[in-house]
Amino acid sequence: MFMDKSNELLSTLKELFPNAGCELHYRNLFELLIAVSLSAQTTDKRVNQVTSALFSHYPTxxxxxxxxxEEIYPYIQSLGLAKTKSKHIIALSKKLEEEFSGQIPSTREKLMSLPGVGRKTANVILSVGFKEPAIAVDTHIARVANRLGLACSTDVLEIEQSLMKQFQEKDWCDVHHLLLFFGRYLCKAQRPECDRCPFVEQCKKS
Ligand code: SF4
Structure with a gap:
């Protein structure tokens, strides 16, 4: 897709979702990192329901x-994968204390050295937390990127690279949130709302 076509798509998405942004509740980088780590295979809404109690007992x-x-488990039980997530956020906190003086690192490489932190989580922290250009590809973005013809792959890294090629670096944070909102609220996995979609002409969904 040519850059002007991509810009057109971005403008249309901005009209559809003028308030697209991070929906997780957090007050600092530590809370953002924990909230994103907890959000795997669940919704931001569910994460928000448990994090205020968790953070009031474990603020740093x-x-x-x-x-x-076993102390963390009850707080996050409702999110699924609670045993693994408990283990990861404790180990992640230990590493932050031991190797980063309790500070959240600001590079992808260092973020990905933390237990349970993959490229997607690292990209969210870079983009939302540090305002660095990055596109975090999750299941929604992977799906809509293919449906919109912005990528032709099931591999998240290939999809990320394809998106980075087609949009200007200054827009990557917006691209992340806008495609995410489009996937969450319109082009859903099951029953996408094609009757109100402005991209029907270019849709690749069979
Ligand atoms: S036409 Fe339907 S499937 Fe295609 S991009 Fe739009 S909402 Fe998604």
């Missing part, structure tokens, strides 16, 4: 690093 990596899995 210092407190969370000393917690036991």
């Amino acid at each position: 990596s210092k407190e969370l690093s000393k917690a036991k899995e």
Whole structure:
């Protein structure tokens, strides 16, 4: 897709979702990192329902690093994968304390060295937390990128690279949130709302 076509698509998405942005509740980078880590295979809404209680008991990596899995589990039980997620956020906090003086690192490489943090989570922290250009490809973005003809792959890294090629770097954070909102609220996995979609002409969904 040519750059002007991509810009056109971006403008239309901005009209559809003028308030697209991070829907997780957080007050600082630590809370953002934990919230994103907890959001795997669940919704931001569900994560928001549990994080205020979790953060009031474990406000920093210092407190969370000393917690036991069975102490964290009840707080996040409703999110699914609670055992793994408890283990990861405790280990992640320990590493933050031991290697990063409790600070959230600002590079992808260092972020990805933290337990349970993959490229997608690292990209969200870079983009939302540090305002660095990055496109975090999740299941919604992977789906809509293919349906809109912005990518032709099931591989998330290939999709990310394809999107980065087609949009200007200054727009990558917007691209992430706008495609995410489009996938969450209009071009859903099941029963996409094609009757109100402005991209029917270019849609590749069979
Ligand atoms: S026409 Fe339907 S499937 Fe295609 S991009 Fe629009 S909402 Fe998604």
